[in-house]
Amino acid sequence: MINYIKFFIQKKQSAKYIRKGHCKQCGSCCRNIVFYIGKEPVKTKQQFEQLKNFDKHYKNFYINGKDTDNKLLFTCNALSKNNKCKIYHFRAMFCRLYPNPKQSFISNGGKLQDGCGYYFEPDKKFNSFIN
Numbered sequence: 001m002i003n004y005i006k007f008f009i010q011k012k013q014s015a016k017y018i019r020k021g022h023c024k025q026c027g028s029c030c031r032n033i034v035f036y037i038g039k040e041p042v043k044t045k046q047q048f049e050q051l052k053n054f055d056k057h058y059k060n061f062y063i064n065g066k067d068t069d070n071k072l073l074f075t076c077n078a079l080s081k082n083n084k085c086k087i088y089h090f091r092a093m094f095c096r097l098y099p100n101p102k103q104s105f106i107s108n109g110g111k112l113q114d115g116c117g118y119y120f121e122p123d124k125k126f127n128s129f130i131n
């Protein structure tokens with residue numbers, strides 16, 4: 001029980017990432033999306049078909065290429081030619097919160113797009129733990 005309480009207090013006091021900056025409305029995050037099945041990134045059209053069979057919402061995306069690791073990159077159908085979201089007021093919660101500096105996003109290797117106007121910063125400086 002004591003260990004559980006210690007763990008809980010340490011977790012509460014640990015540094016967290018916070019989001020800073022602003023959106024430059026470049027649309028890059030809506031056209032370079034990587035999907036995962038479990039912890040594995042989607043790399044083939046067959047895997048994408050699997051996803052679409054699993055959840056019809058994946059039909060809102062199309063393949064626009066591959067990154068250097070052969071992960072498929074997807075673009076959202078709702079992205080207009082001038083980088084605006086055509087369903088802005090009805091977009092998913094994920095889109096509303098993006099980029100969300102959750103620990104799982106960062107520990108799973110999630111990165112912001114090159115040139116994104118946002119950046120992540122720890123809410124506590126290293127010095128605050130040793131002073």
Ligand code: SF4
Binds near residue numbers: 023030099116117
């Ligand atoms: S990549 Fe960053 S700056 Fe560009 S649209 Fe997405 S959130 Fe905004």
Ligand code: SF4
Binds near residue numbers: 078079080084086092
């Ligand atoms: S719904 Fe809008 S904000 Fe969400 S990925 Fe598509 S274009 Fe981007």
